[in-house]
Amino acid sequence: MGAVVEQQSAQNPLVEGLERLPVRPTAMVIFGATGDLAHRKLLPALYNLAHEGFLPERFDVVGVARRDESDDYFRQLARESIERFSRRQPDPAVLDGLLANLRYVAGTFDEDRVYSQIGQVLSDFDQQAGYTLNRLFYVATAPEYFPVISSKLGAAGLARAEEAETRIVIEKPFGYDLESARSLNQQVLRVFDEPQIFRIDHYLGKETVQNLLALRFANSLFEPVWNRNYIDYVQITAAEDIGIEGRAGYYDGAGALRDLVQNHMLQLLSLLTMEPPASFEANRVRDEKFKVQSAIPPPTIDQVASMAVRAQYGPGVSQGKEVPGYREEEGVPPDSRTETFAALRLHLANWRWAGVPFYLRTGKRLARKVTEIAVTLKPVPHLAFQSKGSVGVQPNQIILTIQPDEGVSVSLGAKIPGPTVRIRPVQMEFHYGTSFVSESPEAYERLILDAMRGEATLFTRNDEIEALWGIIDPILTAWKEDTSSPIPQYPAGSAGPPEADALLQAGHHWRKL
């Protein structure tokens, strides 16, 4: 996170003290430029970067998609995306300036002609600039196109440029299981070197996720208790109150485990449990993450039933409205066995965390939208206070909320005012909204800028991808092989299936949503 910046500062005397650091002039090529991700996230993020003056002094975009359309069509599409989804009201002059630098290449991703056209447009940009611009290829397509795009870029000679850096950003899901992830890694690594590859998980671009590192490594308060001696158990929750929102085609093939656990939630677990890195240089941080990911023993197929629970939402009431069950959603097969809820109990086999259970749960159509990490400390060894007339002394909890109200709260036991010593938990809270005046940038803004700079700390390395799939793969296999057991159902709008309670050890409980 800091090494690229420090290096830049050492070499350019004008950089010190600046918040917006120079980014080398770049041409960005978006594959899937007319798709949902580009429409909702990428193009608005580019506008916001332009508005704030974060983009490099020369910045051009090439949109690539199947529709046989023109530059003007893509500019109009981008204008609509930005006007609709930008987090700020666009400044007409900035917007016009950004759109003027957009080009469009039409074609399917397996056509050689498309890549020679991309090469031609990039050469035109270079010629206008008088030097070679850095290249950033952003693959925002369906995953089945990742290998072909990568290999065609290589074949067209676009994977490297003289006197400029070439990088490729690949969206999730990176693979469908361990084998496909390995195969995809191999295919992409045949064309690009690992330092050129930026596997994006937008969760890592969220301020609160990055704040996890600040909380752990910039405060001496937490580190002494951050281990098996003081921590009883940890819960990571990523609950959504919405259903599949018309994405049956994608979701029914993926499920909750692939959609959220394999990437976002295991990344949160990694940041929460990794050892302090020697520096915040990308590979030092990722080395530590990989070490802790490797310390999670993948379950055997036989162990899966006792450490993982899956379920589907049935009909119910969500936010006051009656909603259908998963199998009644449009596009979902009525006999679908895809999980919309997954809960796991994991353990880490290392000195710091041995014996501490990590409970992960995620689901759609749950009671509330919340993403949080709850660290529960062990109870005090001896209690000298009476618990009559109060809920009594509860173990301390440190809650890191990722969304919706980003912040940290610590529960402490405090005396209830009155003549007797009675204790109840109170909250000590830190909210981003009340403690900082600045607005958090969108995760995509931060990550696109990092990719342009070659700053890889917040991106997932190839060994991490494989380690994470290694944990998930046996669960996927066990669930796939089990074609007869009924899938537990939970009513839409509820806290999830009661079967998830079976994962909890004695004295542990799921936090209320």
Add this chain to the structure above:
Amino acid sequence: MSDDVWSAQDTTPEAIESALRRLLRERHAAQPSLAPARVLNLIVVVDRDLKGEVANRLERVGRYHASRTILCVVEEGRKTLDAVAVMRFESSPGGTLCVVHEQVQIDIGPVHLKRLDTIIDPIKVTDLTTLLWAPHGHDDAVASILHMCDVVLRDSDDDDEPSDGLAQSSELLEAAYVVDLAWLRTTPWRERLASSFDPPERRAVLRHVHDLSIRHNRTSKASAALLAGWLASRLNAQLGAFDGAAESGRHGTARIAGEQNEIRIHFEPHDQEAPGLAGVTVAWGRDSSLSLDRSPGGLRALQRGRGEEREWRILGASRGEGGILGEGVRQALLRDSTYGPALSAAREIAA
């Protein structure tokens, strides 16, 4: 936005502080999802006649409102304190977190200025960064409360003579961190120059710069001097003598340590509506130069060299003068180590 309001005449700091606590307690009881912003105290000392203008500027800082703003309004002949405390908050839909900002206006007289610290101290939130802004002078008030402030917000461009404005900033910098709006007006220019000279081949030419022209609004001479001072200090250049009236454009020289060539520095007053800089040109080698000029939606860049000319636009929205005060509030929480050396160099230029 909703407001809870308390007011009193002939009151005391203790009563004001107590009212703030009560307002917060009552509001929190009615709306548990409400939390007070706890970022910084902003103390503003203003003349009564000019209060409206300052209040308007404070309104326009957008999301950069201080958590507790204490506006001290100085009124000739006043002997007692009148106060209005306002809790401003948005109603939270569905119980989501909602932030409350506190604003206190205290009407004071000149008699209070010398010991303004005894009035402010009980009212500011302890442990938060405290920012002081006295746009109408009131040196005695500043002297009284400077010891309890971490940051002073000022505008070196406010003085007719840039040498005076820069000297005052320099003096204050010895007692507190200074956020200088004149310096913030140079930020986009500093960022773009840093970016333009970032490629390794360009970094090398920085040592061979021979001309620097800075075009600026006639009211922003201190900003122009700060930009030149920044470049000189970052390049470790020794400044020579500077001549010429600020109105018609000063000029002078600088020499980078260990280099033979001299950098000629020119300031060119420019007619433009917006305060701040209008453009900058850096020249090096036989015929190479880069000009950056203010244009809609960002800066127009013009590069000349080897008989070629290239023009392009660098994107970025102007914050405008409304935005610069909010940026000043935001900067109060950051620290820029390059301002001090730039200020020293700017003082030499403007002397």
